[in-house]
Amino acid sequence: MIGIGVDAGGTFIKLLAATESGETIELKQIPTLSQDGPKAFTEKICAVVKDWQKQFKGEKLAVGIGVAGDTDPQKGVIRYSPNLSKWRNVAVSGPITEATGLHCVLENDANMAAWGAYDYELKRKYPNVLAVTMGTGVGGGLVINGVLYHGATGCAGEIGHVNVVPQGELCHCGDRGCIEAYAGHYAIVRRAEQALMRAPEKSILKKLTANTQISGELLAQAADEGDPIALEIWRETGSYLGRGLADICLVLNPDAIVLTGGVSMAHKHFMPAIVEAFSLRQITTPFKHVKVVAAHTSNLGSIGAALLALESAKTSK
Amino acid sequence: MIGIGVDAGGTFIKLLAATESGETIELKQIPTLSQDGPKAFTEKICAVVKDWQKQFKGEKLAVGIGVAGDTDPQKGVIRYSPNLSKWRNVAVSGPITEATGLHCVLENDANMAAWGAYDYELKRKYPNVLAVTMGTGVGGGLVINGVLYHGATGCAGEIGHVNVVPQGELCHCGDRGCIEAYAGHYAIVRRAEQALMRAPEKSILKKLTANTQISGELLAQAADEGDPIALEIWRETGSYLGRGLADICLVLNPDAIVLTGGVSMAHKHFMPAIVEAFSLRQITTPFKHVKVVAAHTSNLGSIGAALLALESAKTSK
Numbered sequence: 152m153i154g155i156g157v158d159a160g161g162t163f164i165k166l167l168a169a170t171e172s173g174e175t176i177e178l179k180q181i182p183t184l185s186q187d188g189p190k191a192f193t194e195k196i197c198a199v200v201k202d203w204q205k206q207f208k209g210e211k212l213a214v215g216i217g218v219a220g221d222t223d224p225q226k227g228v229i230r231y232s233p234n235l236s237k238w239r240n241v242a243v244s245g246p247i248t249e250a251t252g253l254h255c256v257l258e259n260d261a262n263m264a265a266w267g268a269y270d271y272e273l274k275r276k277y278p279n280v281l282a283v284t285m286g287t288g289v290g291g292g293l294v295i296n297g298v299l300y301h302g303a304t305g306c307a308g309e310i311g312h313v314n315v316v317p318q319g320e321l322c323h324c325g326d327r328g329c330i331e332a333y334a335g336h337y338a339i340v341r342r343a344e345q346a347l348m349r350a351p352e353k354s355i356l357k358k359l360t361a362n363t364q365i366s367g368e369l370l371a372q373a374a375d376e377g378d379p380i381a382l383e384i385w386r387e388t389g390s391y392l393g394r395g396l397a398d399i400c401l402v403l404n405p406d407a408i409v410l411t412g413g414v415s416m417a418h419k420h421f422m423p424a425i426v427e428a429f430s431l432r433q434i435t436t437p438f439k440h441v442k443v444v445a446a447h448t449s450n451l452g453s454i455g456a457a458l459l460a461l462e463s464a465k466t467s468k
Numbered sequence: 469m470i471g472i473g474v475d476a477g478g479t480f481i482k483l484l485a486a487t488e489s490g491e492t493i494e495l496k497q498i499p500t501l502s503q504d505g506p507k508a509f510t511e512k513i514c515a516v517v518k519d520w521q522k523q524f525k526g527e528k529l530a531v532g533i534g535v536a537g538d539t540d541p542q543k544g545v546i547r548y549s550p551n552l553s554k555w556r557n558v559a560v561s562g563p564i565t566e567a568t569g570l571h572c573v574l575e576n577d578a579n580m581a582a583w584g585a586y587d588y589e590l591k592r593k594y595p596n597v598l599a600v601t602m603g604t605g606v607g608g609g610l611v612i613n614g615v616l617y618h619g620a621t622g623c624a625g626e627i628g629h630v631n632v633v634p635q636g637e638l639c640h641c642g643d644r645g646c647i648e649a650y651a652g653h654y655a656i657v658r659r660a661e662q663a664l665m666r667a668p669e670k671s672i673l674k675k676l677t678a679n680t681q682i683s684g685e686l687l688a689q690a691a692d693e694g695d696p697i698a699l700e701i702w703r704e705t706g707s708y709l710g711r712g713l714a715d716i717c718l719v720l721n722p723d724a725i726v727l728t729g730g731v732s733m734a735h736k737h738f739m740p741a742i743v744e745a746f747s748l749r750q751i752t753t754p755f756k757h758v759k760v761v762a763a764h765t766s767n768l769g770s771i772g773a774a775l776l777a778l779e780s781a782k783t784s785k
Contacts, residue, residue, distance in 0.1 A: 221753070277620075278620075279619060279620055291719075293719075295612050295613070295617065296612070296613075296615070296617070298613070300612065300613070301721075302596060302720060302721025302722065302754070303594075303596055303721050303722060303723040303754070303757045303758065304721055304753050304754060304756075304757045305721070306718075306721045306753050306754055307719070307720055307721040308719065308721075309718050309719070309721070309751070309754075310718065310719055312718050312749070312750075312751050313715040313718055313719060314711065314714075314715055315634075316634065317632075317633065317634075317711075322750075324750045324751055325750035326749060326750045326751075394631065394634075397631075398630040398631055398715065399719055401623075401626050401627065401629050401630055402608075402610075402624070402625065402626070402627055402630060402716055402719060402720065403619060403624055403719065403720075404618075404619025404620050404621055404622070404623045404624035404625075404626070405619065405620060406620040432629070432643060433629075433639075433641045433642035433643045434626070434629050434641055434643075436538070436621050436623050437619070437620070437621060437623055437626075439621075440620045440621045441620065
């Protein structure tokens with residue numbers, strides 16, 4: 152069987168075809184253009200899927216689609232997606248199955264990343280896995296006892312808005328002190344901008360950002376080159392994230408936490424602070440066991456989507 | 469079938485026999501005397517079980533045992549129990565099965581309460597349930613997708629040590645600012661003692677505690693009678709607990725939270741503050757759905773133990 156994984160972001164739709172072991176055999180990226188509406192969106196995905204159906208004639212295929220936002224996996228419906236022109240109640244799985252004849256699953260993109268972390272990154276070695284998606288915001292997904300866990304209303308794993316500082320920094324959600332308000336890309340950039348004001352003129356960070364806006368990537372580069380301001384911002388990021396993850400470890404007692412998404416690329420600069428935050432807790436059992444790693448795979452969301460489609464096609468028979 | 473549920477505390481062992489629907493048909497309490505050692509402990513439990521075997525001759529029985537502390541449910545071993553003379557690695561299920569011929573399960577008492585909450589209190593209506601045990605300390609147990617969830621090392625659900633105030637009040641675990649450091653019985657009493665010092669002589673709370681030590685029960689009585697200090701302490705308790713539970717709702721998205729244990733009896737005085745803490749969050753989905761209730765049953769731990777024994781006997785066939 153071959154899984155087709157789709158990661159539908161606000162700007163691009165990334166599609167890949169993968170084997171049952173998660174090996175990528177085809178890769179395609181097309182512009183999302185969600186302003187053209189849901190019908191154009193599903194048709195565009197179907198066009199690629201149909202091409203691959205021809206290409207892999209004789210193979211059984213299944214499709215998995217991950218989108219940012221609130222989804223109803225049982226109905227295959229996007230309840231609300233801020234990134235896709237604020238669509239509400241858009242059926243996705245149904246139209247795709249109708250057009251292609253293929254089994255199709257829809258999930259929140261963090262859930263797809265969680266499945267990718269469990270199935271591909273960790274090869275199903277650990278039954279209880281938390282994936283943390285570190286992009287503009289901080290999201291998460293959970294695999295519990297080897298099954299993707301949705302919770303009561305499909306928003307389980309949404310760790311970005313766990314509070315780490317009462318009345319702390321302002322978060323995009325409107326609250327204060329959430330994990331995301333410290334470890335989301337915008338929050339890291341916000342702290343970096345503030346730090347830049349007091350940075351010495353000859354600092355690496357100041358030079359790197361002289362003609363361009365500061366970004367997580369530049370901040371990581373500055374840290375790579377030993378800039379103390381950049382290093383401190385990453386340490387803080389790890390410290391706040393670690394504080395929140397420590398609470399989650401007490402509740403979930405997971406086997407593994409997999410960090411993924413763009414910001415996780417700088418893991419070497421913030422991982423030690425996560426480990427330190429864990430070591431500060433007096434209760435030690437969950438922290439001795441849990442494995443915290445940064446994903447090696449950059450497209451864990453679409454690989455997870457492909458593999459979850461295969462899993463779902465098998466178990467729904 | 470009849471389930472025998474055992475709640476082994478530091479002072480008393482409470483045993484009950486219950487039908488499959490959780491109706492209690494026998495009840496017995498014996499002193500624990502853990503200083504006599506594990507052998508005397510299991511023999512004492514077996515003596516009652518054997519009596520009930522005679523009494524319910526012809527019925528199939530199964531035994532469930534809940535203890536405070538760290539257990540290995542798979543092996544039926546108490547890894548460590550502070551309340552039972554600090555026992556380490558004491559086999560319980562094996563000796564009981566050997567002596568009685570009955571299927572026997574062992575769990576942390578909060579896990580037994582969680583099963584009781586899911587199976588008895590909520591009649592299996594909700595697949596994802598968090599039980600919060602409010603006694604001297606604050607513990608918890610989780611049922612996920614209708615199955616008791618242990619986590620990687622058996623300590624899942626230990627919500628008492630989730631941080632709600634960085635560098636806050638001292639907790640029994642040695643950390644600062646844990647939920648337990650605000651909502652554990654000792655923490656409530658600690659705040660009440662401090663408040664008593666500044667309380668007017670004619671206050672209800674001062675009168676109630678004139679010749680006796682303050683307790684959660686007296687504090688509840690004072691609140692029942694409208695004492696403003698007592699009411700404020702309960703409000704604070706709910707506010708801190710609610711703050712922690714809100715974070716847990718974001719991660720777990722549970723269907724229901726069931727508060728149990730002695731302190732939960734005062735729920736009418738602290739529940740509004742939990743609801744308020746939930747309403748303060750900007751993300752609303754998990755909070756709209758979750759049902760937060762205080763258990764109606766005072767012995768949810770032993771009923772849960774009896775019912776989990778029956779569940780386990782059925783599924784292990």
